[in-house]
Amino acid sequence: MSNENVIQVERLTKTFGxxxxxxxxxxEVKKGEIFGFLGANGAGKTTAMKMLIGISKPTSGEAxxxxxxxxxxxxxxxxxxxxxxxKFALYDDLTVKENIAFFGGIYGLSRKIxxxxxxxxxxxxxxxxxxxxxxxxxxxxxxxxxSFSVSLLHNPKIVFLDEPTGGxxxxxxxxxxxxxxxxxxxxxxxxxxxxxxxxxEYCDRVSIMVNGKIEALDTPxxxxxxxxxxxxxxxxxxxxxxxx
Amino acid sequence: MKRFKGFIxxxxxxxxxxxxxxxxxxxxxxxxxxxxxxAITNEINNVDIAILDHAKDINTTEIINKIxxxxxxxxxxxxxxxxxxxxxxxKGKIKAVLNFENDFSKKLVKEHQASIxxxxxxxxxxxxxxxxxxxxxxxxxxxxxxNQDITxxxxxxxxxxxxxxxxxxxxxxxxxxxxTIILMLVSAMMTSxxxxxxxxLGTMEILLVSPIKPIQVxxxxxxxxxxxxxxxxxxxxxxxxxxxxxxxxxxxLLLGLESVLFIITALSLGILISTISETxxxxxxxxxxxxxxxxxxxxxxxxxxxxxxxxxxxxxxxxPAKWFIIIxxxxxxxxxxxxxxxxxxxxxxxxxxxxxxxxxxxxxxxxE
Amino acid sequence: xxxxxxxxSKSYKNVEALKDVSFNVKSGELFGLIGPDGAGKTTLFRILTxxxxxxxxxxxxxGFDVVTDYKDIRNCVGYMPGKFSLYQDLTIEExxxxxxxxxxxxxxxxxxxxxxxxxxIEPFKNRRAGQLSGGMKQxxxxxxxxxHKPKVLFLDEPTTGxxxxxxxxxxEMLKRLQQxxxxxxxxxxxxxxxxxxxxxxxxxxGEILQIDTPKAMISHHKKDIYNVSAHNMYQLINxxxxxxxxxxxxxxxAFVHYTDSRTDFNMADLKAYLESKSLSEIKIEKTLPTIEDxxxxxxxx
Numbered sequence: 001m002s003n004e005n006v007i008q009v010e011r012l013t014k015t016f017g018x019x020x021x022x023x024x025x026x027x028e029v030k031k032g033e034i035f036g037f038l039g040a041n042g043a044g045k046t047t048a049m050k051m052l053i054g055i056s057k058p059t060s061g062e063a064x065x066x067x068x069x070x071x072x073x074x075x076x077x078x079x080x081x082x083x084x085x086x087k088f089a090l091y092d093d094l095t096v097k098e099n100i101a102f103f104g105g106i107y108g109l110s111r112k113i114x115x116x117x118x119x120x121x122x123x124x125x126x127x128x129x130x131x132x133x134x135x136x137x138x139x140x141x142x143x144x145x146x147s148f149s150v151s152l153l154h155n156p157k158i159v160f161l162d163e164p165t166g167g168x169x170x171x172x173x174x175x176x177x178x179x180x181x182x183x184x185x186x187x188x189x190x191x192x193x194x195x196x197x198x199x200x201e202y203c204d205r206v207s208i209m210v211n212g213k214i215e216a217l218d219t220p221x222x223x224x225x226x227x228x229x230x231x232x233x234x235x236x237x238x239x240x241x242x243x244x
Numbered sequence: 245m246k247r248f249k250g251f252i253x254x255x256x257x258x259x260x261x262x263x264x265x266x267x268x269x270x271x272x273x274x275x276x277x278x279x280x281x282x283a284i285t286n287e288i289n290n291v292d293i294a295i296l297d298h299a300k301d302i303n304t305t306e307i308i309n310k311i312x313x314x315x316x317x318x319x320x321x322x323x324x325x326x327x328x329x330x331x332x333x334x335k336g337k338i339k340a341v342l343n344f345e346n347d348f349s350k351k352l353v354k355e356h357q358a359s360i361x362x363x364x365x366x367x368x369x370x371x372x373x374x375x376x377x378x379x380x381x382x383x384x385x386x387x388x389x390x391n392q393d394i395t396x397x398x399x400x401x402x403x404x405x406x407x408x409x410x411x412x413x414x415x416x417x418x419x420x421x422x423x424t425i426i427l428m429l430v431s432a433m434m435t436s437x438x439x440x441x442x443x444x445l446g447t448m449e450i451l452l453v454s455p456i457k458p459i460q461v462x463x464x465x466x467x468x469x470x471x472x473x474x475x476x477x478x479x480x481x482x483x484x485x486x487x488x489x490x491x492x493x494x495x496x497l498l499l500g501l502e503s504v505l506f507i508i509t510a511l512s513l514g515i516l517i518s519t520i521s522e523t524x525x526x527x528x529x530x531x532x533x534x535x536x537x538x539x540x541x542x543x544x545x546x547x548x549x550x551x552x553x554x555x556x557x558x559x560x561x562x563x564p565a566k567w568f569i570i571i572x573x574x575x576x577x578x579x580x581x582x583x584x585x586x587x588x589x590x591x592x593x594x595x596x597x598x599x600x601x602x603x604x605x606x607x608x609x610x611x612e
Numbered sequence: 613x614x615x616x617x618x619x620x621s622k623s624y625k626n627v628e629a630l631k632d633v634s635f636n637v638k639s640g641e642l643f644g645l646i647g648p649d650g651a652g653k654t655t656l657f658r659i660l661t662x663x664x665x666x667x668x669x670x671x672x673x674x675g676f677d678v679v680t681d682y683k684d685i686r687n688c689v690g691y692m693p694g695k696f697s698l699y700q701d702l703t704i705e706e707x708x709x710x711x712x713x714x715x716x717x718x719x720x721x722x723x724x725x726x727x728x729x730x731x732x733i734e735p736f737k738n739r740r741a742g743q744l745s746g747g748m749k750q751x752x753x754x755x756x757x758x759x760h761k762p763k764v765l766f767l768d769e770p771t772t773g774x775x776x777x778x779x780x781x782x783x784e785m786l787k788r789l790q791q792x793x794x795x796x797x798x799x800x801x802x803x804x805x806x807x808x809x810x811x812x813x814x815x816x817x818g819e820i821l822q823i824d825t826p827k828a829m830i831s832h833h834k835k836d837i838y839n840v841s842a843h844n845m846y847q848l849i850n851x852x853x854x855x856x857x858x859x860x861x862x863x864x865x866a867f868v869h870y871t872d873s874r875t876d877f878n879m880a881d882l883k884a885y886l887e888s889k890s891l892s893e894i895k896i897e898k899t900l901p902t903i904e905d906x907x908x909x910x911x912x913x
Contacts, residue, residue: 041773141648170803171911178863197776201865233804236777257706262701446697447699449697453686454715455715456714611658
């Protein structure tokens with residue numbers, strides 16, 4: 001982890017009519033950091049993330065992602081980040097290879113590079129036997145791992161993961177986190193949203209959003225000490241109860 | 245009974261809360277009738293025509309006056325020679341040219357026969373055909389008038405007659421078709437969508453794991469749409485009666501009963517579709533492709549069945565809409581009673597029973 | 613016995629969803645079925661709620677056979693499918709009334725049973741279900757499943773996608789329902805919820821790995837588990853995996869859960885090895901296994 005900030009957010013706000021979904025949040029994320037972005041349903045996580053990945057314009061505030069301003073350079077942001085969500089990851093009706101080629105293609109990789117990367121990736125994930133099978137036929141855990149690798153195809157500076165491991169078996173989940181550690185170790189910043197608290201313990205730092213505001217932001221260890229509890233789950237419960 | 249009532253109440257909540265569908269449900273018949281009645285029409289109005297009058301005598305002048313007095317035609321130009329005809333057609337504004345031969349009146353008196361050449365721009369064959377029909381009608385009319393005074397029968401052109409729709413009002417032809425489409429769409433598509441919606445939402449699972457009987461679910465789903473379809477049928481008939489002044493020759497009661505029969509046929513088709521589709525999207529696709537297209541193309545609504553190739557004629561027999569169109573055309577335009585349409589009615593009843601038996605056989609008390 | 617499952621197998625086209633599954637649930641028990649997505653939990657629920665037929669094996673609920681007596685079962689069980697199945701365009705009250713009428717009962721008749729859940733959503737009773745938060749939808753779905761006072765309650769992943777606060781409240785509600793003598797079979801992909809059940813079955817790939825009380829399940833864990841941490845997590849995992857005596861290495865939050873293949877393991881050896889691989893801030897301490905550790909141990913053997 002270096003000291004270079006790849007995400008810098010200053011009083012970022014989004015309102016829908018009278019409703020303030022995201023209320024002046026500020027934070028920064030360093031290069032190679034694993035940053036957990038937590039919050040209950042409806043706390044404003046998704047809205048905030050949409051602004052960060054350049055698909056929703058903030059109402060006010062500043063944000064710079066990978067050196068690009070969210071207002072002026074949304075298109076440049078999209079080129080420099082990877083995105084994976086639990087809901088949409090890969091096309092079930094395309095094969096493993098076709099999915100890789102398609103996503104490589106939309107990020108403008110040359111055919112030669114796609115071919116190289118595709119071969120490497122399929123070998124690394126142990127998908128050689130199923131490379132020409134439809135993704136829909138793969139077990140969920142494999143899909144999630146493949147999807148994560150695909151989001152890293154174009155060497156993005158930051159990868160945004162939206163609840164990546166829901167429902168996955170414990171072993172695959174750990175393999176998934178090993179992949180995240182590896183990516184972070186190679187300098188990719190990992191931004192994870194989740195409302196599963198055990199997931200939070202894997203992160204370098206976590207922020208907890210409640211009703212549109214970031215109510216806590218620190219390393220899991222310090223947060224637990226601050227709230228005098230044993231698990232991140234209890235930190236979350238205390239915060240949520242406190243503000244209700 | 246309480247269960248059933250509760251179920252129907254719920255269905256009406258769904259229907260009345262989905263404002264968009266409700267709007268389509270009732271907006272569609274009105275829009276379609278208006279569209280077919282006004283916009284897509286075989287009627288012609290203010291068509292520009294040109295006259296090439298070699299005779300310039302009393303009869304040709306009278307004919308020209310008659311034509312220019314009609315609201316259908318507008319005499320735009322007089323030309324002098326045959327060679328001009330092609331040039332004015334090329335400009336595109338003039339749709340027809342009337343060419344009176346030399347000594348028109350003289351020939352009419354002496355030879356009892358005079359000819360007019362009618363040249364129409366057939367780039368749009370339908371319009372050309374209609375224009376010539378209209379002009380013919382005017383000429384026939386004129387012929388009748390001059391024959392009143394004189395005992396000799398002057399012949400200008402062969403006579404044509406339009407039966408059942410003497411004014412060639414296209415809306416009369418379209419109302420039965422539109423009514424068929426709307427009833428089919430509302431009844432079949434809406435029921436199939438509303439049943440598959442429960443499957444998609446997962447509420448069907450809960451309904452299955454409850455003491456409510458499958459037949460109660462089906463009838464409960466269908467009942468509101470019978471009601472809505474009847475309202476739709478009434479709207480369509482009322483519109484055609486009051487806006488297009490379309491006469492209903494036959495019995496309104498018979499028309500109503502036949503419509504209810506057709507609605508039930510369509511509903512049973514809808515149930516059948518829902519038993520074979522898992523998602524609303526599939527149900528919609530099957531309803532649109534499987535029902536709408538045949539209804540429009542093969543029912544005789546737009547293209548006459550008698551001019552179709554034999555295989556298509558045979559296929560058209562299994563389309564319920566074909567029989568319903570025959571029935572309502574009979575009642576509305578010809579004013580026939582049940583003695584003339586009992587065969588078609590029996591066919592519809594047979595189809596309905598078939599669909600219902602098939603759906604009940606297909607209906608699952610489990611998920612697979 | 614409230615639920616008996618004997619040698620149930622079920623396969624779809626080319627997937628074996630359940631392989632010879634057997635277990636029993638006692639009357640009044642809160643029984644948890646714990647496993648990842650695709651383990652076969654939903655298939656099992658659907659067989660027990662008479663929605664699917666098994667290929668082989670038998671099962672009964674409150675003494676009724678799931679195939680032949682399906683009508684009796686449908687009268688006396690409550691079921692909450694994976695997606696909370698509510699009518700989004702109906703209000704809370706309308707949803708409840710609807711489910712009450714199809715079970716031939718009324719909201720008032722069994723009000724006592726749902727009272728403490730219903731009061732939490734009652735202030736919003738005129739709000740449509742589609743506009744409720746995840747936690748409220750979950751409470752409404754539970755009320756709907758309870759409205760006819762079922763003897764057995766089937767809850768298929770009721771806490772998936774729900775935030776921790778709502779999850780905690782939900783389990784508290786289940787505990788209270790259990791005191792009213794309702795047998796509850798609940799499934800969840802979250803291992804941390806296992807401890808809240810009387811007994812649990814761990815399930816993966818259509819097979820039951822083990823059935824026991826949560827406490828006994830953990831105590832059966834064979835290997836000692838050590839929490840290991842160092843300055844760089846990624847390096848630590850790689851180095852540990854290369855260690856010749858390692859038995860399993862799993863990241864576990866801020867630590868790595870390490871088990872050793874030897875019987876006479878000592879921490880100093882491992883620490884020395886890690887230091888030799890230039891890791892710093894090394895900490896090693898013995899820790900207690902969790903259900904997740906047990907699951908992984910069972911799944912790999």
